[in-house]
Amino acid sequence: xxxxxxxxxxxxxxxxxxxxxxxxxxxxxxxxxxxxxxxxxxxxxxxxxxxxxxxxxxxxxxxxxxxxxxxxxxxxxxxxxxxxxxxxxxxxxxxxxxxxxxxxxxxxxxxx
Amino acid sequence: xxxxxxxxxxxxxxxxxxxxxxxxxxxxxxxxxxxxxxxxxxxxxxxxxxxxxxxxxxxxxxxxxxxxxxxxxxxxxxxxxxxxxxxxxxxxxxxxxxxxxxxxxx
Numbered sequence: 001x002x003x004x005x006x007x008x009x010x011x012x013x014x015x016x017x018x019x020x021x022x023x024x025x026x027x028x029x030x031x032x033x034x035x036x037x038x039x040x041x042x043x044x045x046x047x048x049x050x051x052x053x054x055x056x057x058x059x060x061x062x063x064x065x066x067x068x069x070x071x072x073x074x075x076x077x078x079x080x081x082x083x084x085x086x087x088x089x090x091x092x093x094x095x096x097x098x099x100x101x102x103x104x105x106x107x108x109x110x111x112x
Numbered sequence: 113x114x115x116x117x118x119x120x121x122x123x124x125x126x127x128x129x130x131x132x133x134x135x136x137x138x139x140x141x142x143x144x145x146x147x148x149x150x151x152x153x154x155x156x157x158x159x160x161x162x163x164x165x166x167x168x169x170x171x172x173x174x175x176x177x178x179x180x181x182x183x184x185x186x187x188x189x190x191x192x193x194x195x196x197x198x199x200x201x202x203x204x205x206x207x208x209x210x211x212x213x214x215x216x217x218x
Contacts, residue, residue, distance in 0.1 A: 004155075035206075035208075040210075042209050043156070043206070043208045044208070045206055045207065045208075056205045058205065092156075099161075100158055102157075102158075103156040105155045106155070
């Protein structure tokens with residue numbers, strides 16, 4: 001089991017562009033959560049997907065959207081990128097009924 | 113709202129000395145608290161959860177509801193303990209603290 005995998009590992013985008021980040025959960029996990037980790041900060045919860053629906057959402061604008069596919073993999077989309085969106089984006093997966101989350105290595109997004 | 117506070121951003125101790133990383137939470141219900149660790153160039157990983165009351169790598173953490181704390185402790189720090197430590201509180205989502213960077217000095 002490769003665990004939680006995220007792609008790409010690094011990404012540079014221009015302000016105003018759109019970006020899509022991808023996450024494959026750990027085998028046997030059906031719940032995917034996304035986090036934004038700015039430099040020097042702890043991870044901030046963006047949203048969680050379960051059964052292909054957004055189940056919970058943190059304090060992030062609608063520019064941040066997501067999707068979960070039938071195979072439980074997930075995408076995070078960010079529109080109209082701002083310089084402040086530059087951060088490490090973490091994906092975490094968990095199994096229904098368990099609160100332990102397994103994290104991916106993250107995608108480092110730089111907006112210039 | 114569920115929040116966790118880690119008052120120390122940086123903590124340095126000598127090898128063999130006791131270490132305590134502080135975490136305070138604010139949650140009116142029954143909290144589920146975790147400690148996550150991130151070693152250099154590795155992904156965030158679970159270290160401890162309060163419900164299991166276990167000791168991992170010599171670390172323990174006790175939930176103190178009176179003080180709303182979940183401090184992480186180890187009696188004798190090792191160099192390999194140097195890492196970033198995050199306290200987290202979860203209900204329907206994880207709330208992470210800002211983290212404490214622990215450096216164990218040889």
